[in-house]
Amino acid sequence: xxxxxxxxxxxxxxxxxxxxxxxxxxxxxxxxxxxxxxxxxxxxxxxxxxxxxxxxxxxxxxxxxxxxxxxxxxxxxxxxxxxxxxxxx
Numbered sequence: 486x487x488x489x490x491x492x493x494x495x496x497x498x499x500x501x502x503x504x505x506x507x508x509x510x511x512x513x514x515x516x517x518x519x520x521x522x523x524x525x526x527x528x529x530x531x532x533x534x535x536x537x538x539x540x541x542x543x544x545x546x547x548x549x550x551x552x553x554x555x556x557x558x559x560x561x562x563x564x565x566x567x568x569x570x571x572x573x574x
Contacts, residue, residue, distance in 0.1 A: 492544055492547065492548070494543070494544075494547060497545045498543050498544075498546065501543050501546075502539075502540060504545050505536065505539040505540070505543065506536070509532055509535070509536045509539075512532055513529065513532060516528045516529055516532070534560060
């Protein structure tokens with residue numbers, strides 16, 4: 486699998502992605518309670534960036550684990566939908 490192929494999370498990594506999303510939403514709610522301004526806007530931007538990198542790290546972890554399993558079977562299971570769909574609302 487190369488870095489540009491689509492990947493569907495397995496149940497374990499789906500759980501990690503959901504947890505990352507819930508944590509990001511909690512931090513976003515906290516930031517929304519602060520006075521609007523450049524600092525809070527930058528905090529949201531960096532939180533979005535962090536969320537993207539968490540998705541990449543989860544994806545990389547799944548790929549690394551799949552490389553230790555039966556490659557053909559793992560590839561059939563993993564190919565499907567991009568992780569970007571998971572992060573865009």
